[in-house]
Amino acid sequence: MSINxxxxxxxxxxxxxxxxxSDGVFAIAITLLILxxxxxDPLTTRAHTLGAALAQRWPTYVAYVVSFVFVLIMWINHRxxxxxxxxxxxxLLLLNGLLLMCVTIMPFPTALLAEYxxxxxxxxxxxxxxGMFTVIAGAFNSLWWYLSxxxxxxxxxxxxxxxxxxxxxxxxxxxxxxxxxxxxxMSVWASLGLxxxxxxxxxxxxxxxxxxxxx
Numbered sequence: 001m002s003i004n005x006x007x008x009x010x011x012x013x014x015x016x017x018x019x020x021x022s023d024g025v026f027a028i029a030i031t032l033l034i035l036x037x038x039x040x041d042p043l044t045t046r047a048h049t050l051g052a053a054l055a056q057r058w059p060t061y062v063a064y065v066v067s068f069v070f071v072l073i074m075w076i077n078h079r080x081x082x083x084x085x086x087x088x089x090x091x092l093l094l095l096n097g098l099l100l101m102c103v104t105i106m107p108f109p110t111a112l113l114a115e116y117x118x119x120x121x122x123x124x125x126x127x128x129x130x131g132m133f134t135v136i137a138g139a140f141n142s143l144w145w146y147l148s149x150x151x152x153x154x155x156x157x158x159x160x161x162x163x164x165x166x167x168x169x170x171x172x173x174x175x176x177x178x179x180x181x182x183x184x185x186m187s188v189w190a191s192l193g194l195x196x197x198x199x200x201x202x203x204x205x206x207x208x209x210x211x212x213x214x215x
Contacts, residue, residue, distance in 0.1 A: 011087040018096065019082050025100040026075040032107040033071070036064050036114050059117035063129075066192075067110040069199040070133060071103060074140060077170070081144055086155040095146055099139040105132060117188075126184040126191050133195065134181050137173040144170055173202070 037060050040053035078099075109129040116125035147153055148167055176198055184191035 014088050015082070015085050018088055018093065019079075019085075022078060022082070022096060022100060023075075026071065026078070026103060029104045029106055030068060030071045030075070032104075033064055033067050033110055035107060036060055036067075036111045057114075060114040062192075063110045063114040063117070066196055066199055067106055069203055070136075071106055073199070073202045074103065074136065077140070081147065084155050085147065085153060087153050089150070089153060091146060092143070092150075092153065095139070095143045099136070099143050102132070102136045102139050106136075117192075122188045123184060126188045127181065130177060130181040130184055130191055130195055134174060134177040137177045141170050141174055173198075 037057070040050065040057065042050075042053075046056075109125075109132045113125045113129040116122050144167065177195070180191050180194040180198065183194060
């Protein structure tokens with residue numbers, strides 16, 4: 001069956017548009033995280049020096065770095081996923097939009113955790129923070145699960161063995177972040193420690209040899 005060049009070109013443009021739109025949303029979301037870090041107000045801070053006031057805001061820096069790394073890793077994996085995308089579908093657009101919606105929410109739980117990490121309501125803030133990580137990991141897996149099971153959307157040369165290996169790797173994310181969420185009920189610091197550990201783990205390169213999409 002011959003391929004219509006005009007149709008193939010249109011599909012390539014649609015994938016390119018979706019990729020560019022997604023990159024833009026990720027870029028905006030990761031940029032907005034910096035708003036979590038604010039200059040200490042000299043009229044309200046209890047510190048006597050600027051250095052001490054900045055040091056007191058260490059929870060803000062921790063929350064910012066962890067969230068930045070999380071969104072960055074999500075973007076990297078999203079880029080890897082779309083590398084093998086040959087065409088789009090209505091369901092794919094909706095699932096991708098759901099993931100992007102969740103990503104854009106990240107500045108809120110980040111600011112919440114930074115503000116309440118050392119206060120009595122730290123557990124609630126940690127639950128919301130790790131809960132959002134779990135939701136995003138679930139949305140990402142839903143997108144990949146749909147894509148991996150609709151081979152007509154993938155480029156030629158992407159075999160089921162490769163998609164299966166990626167599926168198994170991604171599948172541990174929601175379970176591990178759900179564990180961090182559960183830990184928050186017992187220990188805020190254990191929950192955040194696991195979350196930081198997961199960020200480091202997923203930031204490391206993994207030995208998965210990709211199947212090069214056919215031209």
